[in-house]
Amino acid sequence: MTIRVLIVDDSATMRALLGELLRREPDIHVIGAAADAAEARVLIREHNPDVVTLDIEMPGMSGLEFLDKLMRLRPTPVIIVSGMTREGADTTVRALELGAVDCYAKPDGRIGSLLTADSGRLAELIRGAAKVQVRERATIVDARPSLIPAPAPSPHSERPAMIAIGASTGGVEALHLVLQGFPADCPPTVIVQHINGQFAEAVARRLDQQCTPKVTIAEPDLPLKRGHIYLAPGNERHLQVRGSAA
Missing domain, CATH: 3.40.50.2300 (Response regulator)
Incomplete structure (x- = not known):
């Protein structure tokens, strides 16, 4: 084609x-x-x-x-x-x-x-x-709160020790939407995003401005902490995590 x-x-x-x-x-x-x-x-x-x-x-x-x-x-x-x-x-x-x-x-x-x-x-x-299927950007139709209450959390539910997110080409827009809902004490979160390496730091800066948790570029031997989101360096398709999250 x-x-x-x-x-x-x-x-x-x-x-x-x-x-x-x-x-x-x-x-x-x-x-x-x-x-x-x-x-x-x-x-x-x-x-x-x-x-x-x-x-x-x-x-x-x-x-x-x-x-x-x-x-x-x-x-x-x-x-x-x-x-x-x-x-x-x-x-x-x-x-x-x-x-x-x-x-x-x-x-x-x-x-x-x-x-x-x-x-x-x-x-x-x-x-x-x-190969990306681009969709029309969503517009807000009704900004009023939903009338349906959110379900109560299960008494036996546990928060995850860590969250891992992978995003391919065209995923930056979705990342912003997802991460804006993360609380300040979210579990340590690692992200691998397909992005030109020279722009990765700018993506991290922008996410850090818009999100409640701290967003930084992942570095070797960096301890994972709650309330922190770690973005893989540009052109990296993998992140390796050793041990348990803090």
């Missing part, structure tokens, strides 16, 4: 470089390139791409504004293309909350080095994104 991709970036150089990278892949077809949100809307209506790569910083409507509208009106797998400044990383995490499924880091040095440094990374992300 050929994956049809739309590139959205205000830099003509970046559009050309991303297009060159993707044209090397026999299963990926670039259906067009847009310099701003207005052009992107037209191309999306005309071609209905399978995946969109989206720059955050664009003239007129920003990438975040465009993403928010796209997820509400025409849910499509989106990969955010962003610089690796702290501000850029934090904005990318906000985009993941809005429904983007993955992120791709622009090179720190000469932009032309992307052609040799990429090593198929962007194509790999696009193939993963194309």
Whole structure:
């Protein structure tokens, strides 16, 4: 199956470089390139791409504004293309909350080095994104409390010693929804999230701001404590826990 991709970036150089990278892949077809949100809307209506790569910083409507509208009106797998400044990383995490499924880091040095440094990374992300079933973002219909009381806890129930969570591509939005309900004294919680390694710390910072428990990046030999959530370092697909949780 050929994956049809739309590139959205205000830099003509970046559009050309991303297009060159993707044209090397026999299963990926670039259906067009847009310099701003207005052009992107037209191309999306005309071609209905399978995946969109989206720059955050664009003239007129920003990438975040465009993403928010796209997820509400025409849910499509989106990969955010962003610089690796702290501000850029934090904005990318906000985009993941809005429904983007993955992120791709622009090179720190000469932009032309992307052609040799990429090593198929962007194509790999696009193939993963194309498999994600993106749904329309939920909207609050009725904010009133439920009239059905919550069931009473069983007198024999026990709190788990530890909680482990695994999230694949596109899971950041769901993580935010789940973790916001965790109490301050939650059991030690470990998370493995499919995320570009360069953005993992920004994800942890954002979760820490929004959640009651403390959220940090997991480190070797770090004791697990109640009220703490540990996110695997970027590009790590496994976390090993030894002994018992505190």
